[in-house]
Amino acid sequence: MPSRVQLCKVEDVGVGEVRKIDAGGLTLAVYNLDGAFYVTDDACTHGPGSLSEGFVDGDTIECNFHQGVFNIRTGECVRPPCMIPVRTYRTVVEHGLVYVEVG
Ligand code: FES
Numbered sequence: 001m002p003s004r005v006q007l008c009k010v011e012d013v014g015v016g017e018v019r020k021i022d023a024g025g026l027t028l029a030v031y032n033l034d035g036a037f038y039v040t041d042d043a044c045t046h047g048p049g050s051l052s053e054g055f056v057d058g059d060t061i062e063c064n065f066h067q068g069v070f071n072i073r074t075g076e077c078v079r080p081p082c083m084i085p086v087r088t089y090r091t092v093v094e095h096g097l098v099y100v101e102v103g
Helices: none
Strands: 003-009 018-023 026-033 036-041 055-057 060-062 069-071 077-079 088-094 097-102
Antiparallel strands (some): 036 088
């Protein structure tokens, strides 16, 4: 059974924004794409970049370290130098709160 980890309130992340959240032993990047929430690991798979400090463009996130780009919905690499997809999480919004399901 997956367990749910509460991350934040929906109003904590504005439309088109990303925010870093530490919860459940994970360091995550929470995105609001036109009111739909997505969550990935915060750590870039390429190096020391923190995706929550990057730039959201449509449904992609550009790492601020070497400008690698990931698809926020799928985690796949869209532009090098990153080559390894970033982990994405099943995200649930309920009663104004954002959760991920892990395990
Ligand atoms: S650390 Fe993110 S692209 Fe290099």
